[in-house]
Amino acid sequence: xxxxxxxxxxxxxxxxxxxxxxxRVSTLCALPAFAEHSRETFGLLLDSARRFAREVLYPTYxxxxxxxxxxxxxxxxxxxLMRELYPRMVELGMLTAPRPPEVGGQQLPLTIHAVAxxxxxxxxxxxxxxLGLTQGAAHLLEVFGxxxxxxxxxxxxxxxxxxxxxALTEPQAGSSLADVRTRATPTPDGTWRIQGSKIFIxxxxxxxTENVVHLTLARTEGMESGTKGISLFAVPAxxxxxxxxxxxxxxxxxxxxxxxxxxxxSLALNYGESGDCHGWLVGPPGRGLACMFQMMxxxxxxxxxxxxxxxxxxxxxxxxxxxxxPQGRPAWAKDATRPQLPIIEHADVRRMLLRQKAxxxxxxxxxxxxxxxxxLASHSPDEEARRRxxxxxxxxxxxxxxxxxxxxxxxNALAVQVHGxxxxxxxxxxxxxxxxxxxxxxxEGTTGIQGLDLLGRKVVAGGGAALTLxxxxxxxxxxxxxxxxxxxxxxxxxxxxxxxxxxxxTELGARGMAGExxxxxxxxxxFLELFSVLxxxxxxxxxxxxxxxxxxxxxxxxxxxxxKLAAAQxxxxxxxxxxxxxxxxxxxxxxxxxxxxPEWF
Numbered sequence: 001x002x003x004x005x006x007x008x009x010x011x012x013x014x015x016x017x018x019x020x021x022x023x024r025v026s027t028l029c030a031l032p033a034f035a036e037h038s039r040e041t042f043g044l045l046l047d048s049a050r051r052f053a054r055e056v057l058y059p060t061y062x063x064x065x066x067x068x069x070x071x072x073x074x075x076x077x078x079x080x081l082m083r084e085l086y087p088r089m090v091e092l093g094m095l096t097a098p099r100p101p102e103v104g105g106q107q108l109p110l111t112i113h114a115v116a117x118x119x120x121x122x123x124x125x126x127x128x129x130x131l132g133l134t135q136g137a138a139h140l141l142e143v144f145g146x147x148x149x150x151x152x153x154x155x156x157x158x159x160x161x162x163x164x165x166x167a168l169t170e171p172q173a174g175s176s177l178a179d180v181r182t183r184a185t186p187t188p189d190g191t192w193r194i195q196g197s198k199i200f201i202x203x204x205x206x207x208x209t210e211n212v213v214h215l216t217l218a219r220t221e222g223m224e225s226g227t228k229g230i231s232l233f234a235v236p237a238x239x240x241x242x243x244x245x246x247x248x249x250x251x252x253x254x255x256x257x258x259x260x261x262x263x264x265x266s267l268a269l270n271y272g273e274s275g276d277c278h279g280w281l282v283g284p285p286g287r288g289l290a291c292m293f294q295m296m297x298x299x300x301x302x303x304x305x306x307x308x309x310x311x312x313x314x315x316x317x318x319x320x321x322x323x324x325x326p327q328g329r330p331a332w333a334k335d336a337t338r339p340q341l342p343i344i345e346h347a348d349v350r351r352m353l354l355r356q357k358a359x360x361x362x363x364x365x366x367x368x369x370x371x372x373x374x375x376l377a378s379h380s381p382d383e384e385a386r387r388r389x390x391x392x393x394x395x396x397x398x399x400x401x402x403x404x405x406x407x408x409x410x411x412n413a414l415a416v417q418v419h420g421x422x423x424x425x426x427x428x429x430x431x432x433x434x435x436x437x438x439x440x441x442x443x444e445g446t447t448g449i450q451g452l453d454l455l456g457r458k459v460v461a462g463g464g465a466a467l468t469l470x471x472x473x474x475x476x477x478x479x480x481x482x483x484x485x486x487x488x489x490x491x492x493x494x495x496x497x498x499x500x501x502x503x504x505x506t507e508l509g510a511r512g513m514a515g516e517x518x519x520x521x522x523x524x525x526x527f528l529e530l531f532s533v534l535x536x537x538x539x540x541x542x543x544x545x546x547x548x549x550x551x552x553x554x555x556x557x558x559x560x561x562x563x564k565l566a567a568a569q570x571x572x573x574x575x576x577x578x579x580x581x582x583x584x585x586x587x588x589x590x591x592x593x594x595x596x597x598p599e600w601f
Contacts, residue, residue, distance in 0.1 A: 004062060004429060008316045009053055009122035010309065013560055014361055015046070015115055018368045021546040022539075025372070028109050033379035042112045048092055049116035056088065057123030058313075064126050064263030065432045069206070071255045076205035076265050082127065083208045089120065089131050090160030095138070103142055104158055110378075111371040114305055118364070122309035125436060126263025130163050130203050132302045136295040137164025137215050141234065144283035144291045152280070153213050153234045162211040166295050167198040167235070167269065175449055177217065177289060178226045182271065184218040184233060184279060194218055194235055194279040195272035197253065204267035205237065205252050211245060212237045214269070215295065216279065217288050232288035233279035235271065249277040260435035299444045300401035301370065307404030307440040308363040314415035314433040315356040322349050322418055343418070352414040358540070358567045358575070359411040363404040365539035370396040388469055395458045395466040396535065398450035403532040405440035406447055412437045451528035456521055459531075460509040467505055470535075474498050477541045484548035486541065490572045494541055497579050501534055504583050522594055523586040530582035537576045544568040 019025040019042075026039045060081050069078045089095075098113040099105030120128040138157035141150055156162045173179035182196025196218065198204075205212060214235045238245035249272055256266035271277045283291035326340035343349045373396065376389035412434040416423035423430050441447050459467045478491045508527075512520040547564035550557060584590075 004059065005317070005320060006054070007058060007313055007320070009050075009058065009119055010115075010312050010364070011316070011361075012050065013557075014364065017543075017546065017550075017560070017564075018361075018365055019111070019115065021550060022365060022542050023111070023368055023372045025109065025111055028111065028372075028375055028379075031375075031379045032381055033107060034109055034375075037108065042108065045093065045097060045106075045108060045112060045116050046119075049094070049119045052088070052092060053119040053123035057085065057120055057127055060085065060127065061124045062429065062432075064124060066262075068258075068262040069255065069265040071252065074252060075207060076252060076255065076267065078206045078208060078265065079263055082130070082206065082263075085124075085127050086130060086163075086208055087160060089128070094120070094131055095135050095160055096158050099139065099142070099158070103138075103154070109371075109375045111368060111375055114301065114367060114371040115364075117302070118305045118309045118312075118367075121306050122313040124263065125306050125310060126261050129261065129264045129306075130206070133166065133203050133299075134160075134162075134164040136166065136298045136302070137213060139298065140215055140232075140291065140295045141282060143294060144232070145234070149234060149280050149282060152240055153236065156211070157213060160209075162209050162213055162236075163203055163206065164213045164215065165201050165203050166292070166299065167201050167204070167214040167216040168292065168296075169200050170197060171199045171268070175445065177230065180217050180219055180230055182216065182218040184220045184231060184281075186220075191278040191280055192218075192220075192233060193272060193275065194233060194277045195275070197268065197270050199268045200256060201267045201269055202261075203264050204269050205265065210238070214250070215282070215292070216271070217292060218279065220285055227289045228286055230288040231285050232282045232291045234282050235277065235279040239278050249274050258439065260432070260437070260439050296444060297397055300397055300450075301367070301374075303440050303443045304363075304367055304370075304400040304402075304404045306443075307401075307408040307437065308360060308367060310433050310437045310440070311356065311363065311404065311408035311411040311415075312360045314412045314430050315353070315360050317430060317433075318356065318415040318418040319344070319353055321422075322353060327420075349418060352418050354567060354570055356411045356414050357563070358570050359404075359407045361543070361564075361567060362536040362539055362571065363408065365543055366396070366403060366536055367400050369539060369542075370400040391462070391466040392469045392473065395454075395470055398445075398454040398458065398528065399532050399535050401444065402441070402447050402450045402528060403536060405437070405443075406529075407532075409434070409437045409441065447528065448525055451524035451526075452521060454531060455508065455524040455527045456512075459505050460512065464502075464505060464509065467502060470538075471498055471502060474538050474541075477538055477545065481541050481545040481548075484545040484552070486544045486548055487569075487572075490541060490544065490568070493572055493576055494537055497534060497537070497576055500580065500583050501530065504586055507587060518594075519589050522589050522591070523582075526582045526585050530579045530586070533575050533579055533582075537571055540568040540571045 028034050029037055064079050069076050096105035097108045098110050100107050134157050138154050141154035157164050184192040184194050216233045216235045217230050219229050220231045236248050237250045239248040251270045253268040253270045322344035325343050327343050329338050373389045373393040377386050377393050380386045415430045419430050422428045481491050508520045543564050547561040550561045
């Protein structure tokens with residue numbers, strides 16, 4: 001089996017371009033929250049993450065894929081390398097980097113932390129997932145926990161002594177959280193007795209830290225049915241009693257055998273089989289789902305980052321392979337004695353590589369933009385600026401989760417294709433990354449659920465306030481692009497397509513207000529796709545503007561900038577023209593699958 005070749009994972013030049021030339025991340029240092037930082041301090045975390053991802057995490061990826069966790073004597077045993085990797089990731093500061101000093105953090109922007117995390121994800125997504133889930137759980141406790149709960153659970157999570165999970169899904173409910181049946185009963189000691197089952201709990205047990213804390217949704221007695229009767233609890237695998245940890249009656253009922261993400265187990269858990277499972281209330285009773293949305297939204301961005309990172313590492317692998325793999329000759333060459341060409345010289349291979357580049361770098365730009373808005377929403381001193389940025393960040397979240405996963409899968413498939421027969425062999429890594437990528441369109445709300453969220457809530461909320469802000473952002477980008485000398489046809493196409501989408505939203509929103517909700521949402525998946533294409537076109541317009549500005553400076557980076565313009569050209573010539581067809585499907589309510597009866601299949 002071949003040893004993995006060195007892999008950049010993400011392009012450092014592209015990361016710096018996105019941060020410095022596209023969104024101008026240093027402007028965040030003008031905010032009081034980041035006043036003690038500079039681009040240099042941002043670079044310290046990025047450089048550390050890059051080195052660790054390439055030199056430590058990436059060499060472990062194949063072992064994690066080949067040797068998934070095992071279940072023995074009621075415990076899950078993960079790859080032994082995690083005993084070394086997890087403390088080292090904690091030492092990097094990745095658990096608390098974006099959190100305030102009061103909880104041990106550096107209060108770095110989410111924008112910087114997200115990109116640093118992407119390097120680690122590209123190196124070994126399963127190893128990073130333990131850290132990402134733990135950070136989300138600790139942050140949830142930081143915001144909603146009582147001082148006692150913070151001391152008992154948040155602090156050891158942030159110190160890296162324990163790991164955390166989000167425990168939402170149940171066997172009978174799936175994504176329908178209104179059907180959660182796990183029960184919580186109050187007791188005189190102030191804790192709650194938890195009883196029920198959860199499934200597909202990533203990282204739900206492991207053997208490299210002494211404890212796992214499950215942020216668990218459960219229904220409290222006497223509360224109404226549906227989502228309003230659900231509360232949130234911290235349920236440790238081993239509960240603190242005095243200075244020791246004792247068994248908390250949380251049992252692993254089974255291990256899910258997955259096609260990808262093999263280094264982190266997905267488990268079925270049973271709570272309270274012996275009636276002795278203690279949980280600690282987090283947040284107000286009956287408001288568990290509202291609290292959990294904080295962790296869910298963070299996890300959605302994390303899945304989007306994973307999708308982009310998984311596509312990126314495969315793209316870099318495909319480019320390297322295409323440069324060195326000799327095969328065939330020019331179509332016009334008749335002399336069989338001529339030397340073979342590297343396959344990157346064949347136009348169809350460049351077609352596949354350019355599509356990957358457009359997806360990967362467009363996806364990274366989208367994620368950076370979403371994180372940048374989240375930083376403004378959390379830390380701008382101006383209340384109105386926070387409101388506007390929060391609306392835009394919320395609008396972009398389902399797109400930032402879904403586009404890198406769905407289009408990332410296409411990109412990963414192209415990486416396999418570039419490798420030809422070697423691509424589908426397990427001796428080469430692209431097939432493993434392809435398997436990993438498929439999970440991202442399912443994790444943290446399937447693509448269908450994200451489509452319903454985007455069309456049913458985000459674009460119509462507040463009379464379309466978020467969509468108006470998005471249109472304003474596109475207008476600013478078009479002005480920048482025109483001033484920089486970007487093709488006017490691209491700007492015109494962007495503004496024309498945006499207008500079509502805004503008109504569509506008005507029409508669909510009117511149907512919903514008239515009670516025709518099914519007709520409004522019938523093509524929500526198509527709406528998510530068209531809006532994703534539009535949002536990434538926006539990011540390619542920004543990148544084209546920055547590339548033109550870079551070329552005008554004549555500082556010797558012409559190949560990089562010309563590559564950006566070629567990828568932008570691809571997006572505006574090939575992808576954006578697909579939007580009108582999708583608009584038509586949504587507008588007409590094309591009903592082939594809506595009228596399809598179950599018995600006809």
